[in-house]
Amino acid sequence: MSDSAFDGGAAQRRAPGLRARLLAAIALAVLVGFLTAWAVASAIGPPIFHAHLLESGTADPVVNQHAEAAFRTASGLSLALALVAAAVSSIIVSASIARRIERRLAGVRRAAEQVAVGDYAARAPLLGMGSEFDELAGAFNTMAADLAGIEAARTRMLSELAHEMRTPAAVLEAYLEAIRDGVVHADEPTIEMLRAQVARLTRLSHDIALVTTAEEGRLAMRRARLPARRLLEGAAAQVVGRAADADVRFSVDVAPSAEGALLDADVDRLGQVLTNLLDNALRHTPAGGHVRLGADRVGDRLRITVCDDGEGIPREHLPRIFDRFYRVDTARDRAHGGSGVGLSIVRSITEAHGGSVSARSDGLGRGAVFAVELPVVTDRHGAGGAGGTGS
Missing domain, CATH: 1.10.287 (Helix Hairpins)
Structure with a gap:
């Protein structure tokens, strides 16, 4: 009993479909129009007809009464038949339109059901029923x-x-x-x-x-005024020993325009960005090669570059080089011990600081250049004060 009662209650609570709603709305509009037309015709028609009878000079009250009764009967019957015919026509046309809309929306519903079960190749057809419906299908x-x-x-x-x-x-x-x-x-x-x-x-x-x-934008950061020179020196100190062990020449080149640049940044996070880029350059630079860490000022941004003359990157791989787990050469990178997400971390942390990162290479064997651009903040208290604010 409880199951049948539940099913019956669910069926009763089920909202009516689009066709039923549209027909109900049209029927309500027709009913309101019918009552309005009847009220207006009843209020205006007889007085006007009576005035015309008086102007015609007819003095017989019996004739006038019969004529007015005939007018009310004829006009009422004609108006009623016209309104009924209009209501039937409206319902037929509305039913046809509702059926067409329902049939067109069925394609969208089927596509939604396919997506719901994991078939993301499903696409909703363009409805051809106005820009709003087509925009809905396009958004889906x-x-x-x-x-x-x-x-x-x-x-x-x-x-x-x-x-x-x-x-x-x-x-x-x-x-x-x-x-x-x-x-x-x-x-x-x-x-x-x-x-x-x-x-x-x-x-x-x-x-x-x-x-x-x-x-996901949930990266916790402890920002402070950070001199660019301090950031570069910290990153260089962490890799200079490894570069020497790998017989790779390492140098730092800071342009005069970047000497006093200040960043509003988390020193540990940005340090990880540079460490990952430098580790990546060292892994792919053979003995006798050269890795250079540089910085210069470009407008209101600081551009930090990590350049090497190592293995290089094929042009077709550059657009995806910062994707998670993406490798130019899977066997080679696994042999070097990379986790496959180092460059993804670089991009994520850089963008969290309001910056951007890019990669450039002229091809295999011709090295690579990674460029990180970060917004520079204005120091109102001089370089010494900025240095004191670093953590």
Whole structure:
């Protein structure tokens, strides 16, 4: 009883369809028009007819009364028949229009149902019933295309993430199995190797969390007045040793126009941006190469460049170089130990500071240039005061 009562209640509460609503609205409009026309005709017609009878000179009251009764009957009947015919015609036309709208909207409904179950290739047909309906279909199709792109990116990200985790996890499993079977001893080199694999997994999870937080606009930052020179010197100090170990020449070139530039920035976040770019340059620059960190002032923006004369980037890969997990050469980059999200972190943090980042390369073997542009703030108290505000 309860199930049937529930179903009956749900059916009663179900809102009427578009056709029923449209027909009801048309019927209400026709009824209002019918009553209005009847009231106006009843109020205006008889007095006018009576005035015309008096002007005609007819003095017989019986004749006048009969004529006025005939007029009321004829006009009332004619008006009623006309209004009924108009109502029937309106309902027929409205039903036809409602059926056409309902049939056209069925395509949009089917497309929405397909998208709801994950078929993002579904598209709503243009309704051809005015710009408003076509704009609705266009907006729906744009939404479906965006969802398709998001789903493709999500699938690719999960696939790449699984691949990234598979290698260190497999190494850990193999070595732990070997240690348990007594094939490998848990000596210091083995422990260090296992620790390196765990560190790789930890770094990957940290990088994914960071880039996701930044792209969602939830990246916490502690901003302060920061001299550009201090930022560059901090980044250089972290890579100069690694550059020497790799036999790569490293230099810093700050233009006079950028010497006193100030940034409103999180020093740790921007330091990570430059560290990631410099690490990327060192990974792809062979021994004997040169990596240069530079800065100059371009209007109200500070442009920081990281240049190398290493492996370079093919032109077709440049538009996607900052995508998560995107690699120009998958085997090569995994061999170098990158997590695949370093450049995504660079873009996310840079954009969170109101800046932009770009990459340029003349092709393989011709090096690459990464440029970060950041807004410069005006120091009203002189360079010394700005230096004192840094954290």
